[in-house]
Every structure is written in structure tokens, then in C-alpha cells.
């Protein structure tokens with residue numbers, strides 16, 4: 001089920017990690033609303049499949065830029081490139097992440113930095129790159145992605161959970177610093193969303209049964225459940241919301 005947000009029609013939207021999982025649901029959802037959508041990812045094959053699917057379904061072509069978001073120096077140029085194609089960015093969705101598992105004992109300085117680079121730092125550098133255009137327009141919505149994993153204390157995710165907790169601080173700091181520029185900054189915190197990667201790598205049928213037992217909402221949560229919250233935060237219907245965290249977890253925490 002979806003709502004139509006007329007103010008999103010024609011807006012320029014940048015989604016990080018948009019080729020698969022929740023990010024792909026977000027790209028689909030914005031295309032369906034009539035937005036001009038660009039996305040970053042490293043998975044070129046998945047990106048091409050998504051573009052083909054959306055072109056077939058909606059007759060529009062989202063703009064893809066292959067980018068490893070750990071390369072912070074490359075972010076401003078990549079944002080300029082996508083903006084040249086779709087227009088000055090109105091809405092940024094910082095979605096990309098990688099939930100690798102490591103025991104704390106196995107993490108050295110390099111892995112620690114990589115964990116924060118892939119899960120946290122690009123949120124800041126993408127926000128910094130789109131902010132001047134938003135300031136000039138006097139409006140913008142930035143949506144960062146956290147995770148219930150740090151609230152639940154799930155095992156072997158120390159760099160990921162540290163980053164995801166940091167994203168809440170980042171969200172509140174930027175919301176305050178840019179509050180005079182008309183830029184709203186919020187976080188979305190998904191629960192256990194059954195993306196392909198989760199089902200392939202981590203979640204067994206028994207796990208899923210246990211998860212639904214723990215949720216107040218007794219069904220499988222999917223990428224589109226999260227995309228609907230992102231649309232709400234992108235639209236002016238949420239114009240009173242900034243500096244907050246919106247949990248989409250079926251009530252598991």
C-alpha cells in the first residue's frame with residue numbers, strides 16, 4: 001500500500017546503496033512518485049537490473065553512478081555529476097551499509113576504520129556535498145539510516161552497531177546546525193527487514209519465525225515498509241519533523 005505525495009513529484013532525490021535491498025525499494029518508491037532519482041552503489045549488475053525493471057514499469061530511467069562510498073574524496077564530484085543529470089538535490093537518503101559480522105577480538109585498526117567508513121562516514125560527506133544546493137533553495141530533507149541492532153545488542157556487529165548509534169548523533173547535530181537553512185535531518189531505524197542479503201546470509205526460517213514472535217506486527221517486514229517511511233520524511237507533510245529517529249521494526253524493540 002502506498003500514498004501519493006504530490007510535492008515529491010519532480011523533486012531531485014539521491015539514494016546511496018540504491019541498487020539492492022531497502023535502497024532499491026526506496027529508488028522504486030521515489031520513481032513511482034514522479035521524482036527524478038539518482039543513486040550510488042558498487043553493485044553495477046544489480047543497478048542495471050533495477051534500472052531495466054523501473055524503465056519497464058514506470059517508463060523513467062533513474063541515474064546510476066558507480067561509487068565506492070568509502071572513497072570520501074570522490075563523493076563531492078559524484079554528487080555534482082548526479083546533480084547535473086537530475087537537478088540540484090532536494091532529498092538525500094543515506095542508506096548504504098554493510099552488516100559484516102566480526103568478533104571484537106578479530107578487529108584491528110584497518111577493519112575498524114573500514115567498518116566506520118562503510119557504515120557511517122559517507123552519511124556525513126554526502127550530506128555535506130548536497131547541503132550547499134539545499135541552502136540555496138532554502139529547503140531540503142536528509143534521511144539517515146540507523147539500525148535496531150545497536151538497541152538490541154546483537155552479537156558480532158561492533159563496528160556496525162557503533163556506526164549505527166553514531167548516525168543518531170550525526171542526525172541530531174546536522175539538524176541543529178542547518179536548522180536556519182530549511183534543511184530537515186531525520187533518521188530511519190529499520191528492524192528485521194527480509195532483504196535478499198539477510199535471507200541469503202543470516203536469517204534462517206527458524207530465525208524468521210522467532211523474529212515474528214518478537215514483533216508486535218506478526219508478518220514479514222520488507223523493504224517497501226521502510227520506503228514508505230522515507231517518502232513521508234521526504235515530503236513536506238512531515239515539515240514539523242527534524243532531528244528525530246523513526247523506527248520501522250514492527251515493534252521488536
Ligand SMILES: NC(=O)c1ccc[n+]([C@@H]2O[C@H](COP(=O)([O-])OP(=O)(O)OC[C@H]3O[C@@H](n4cnc5c(N)ncnc54)[C@H](O)[C@@H]3O)[C@@H](O)[C@H]2O)c1
Nearest residue numbers: 017020021022041042068069095097145147190192193197
Ligand atoms: N535489512 C535489515 O534488516 C536492516 C536492519 C536494520 C538496518 N538496516 C539498514 O538499512 C539500510 C539498507 O539495508 P539493506 O538490508 O537493504 O542492505 P543491503 O546489504 O541489502 O544493501 C545495501 C546496498 O548498499 C550497497 N553498498 C554496500 N557497500 C557500499 C559501498 N562501499 N559503496 C556503495 N554502495 C555500497 C550494496 O551494494 C547494496 O546495494 C542499511 O543502512 C542498513 O544498515 C537494514
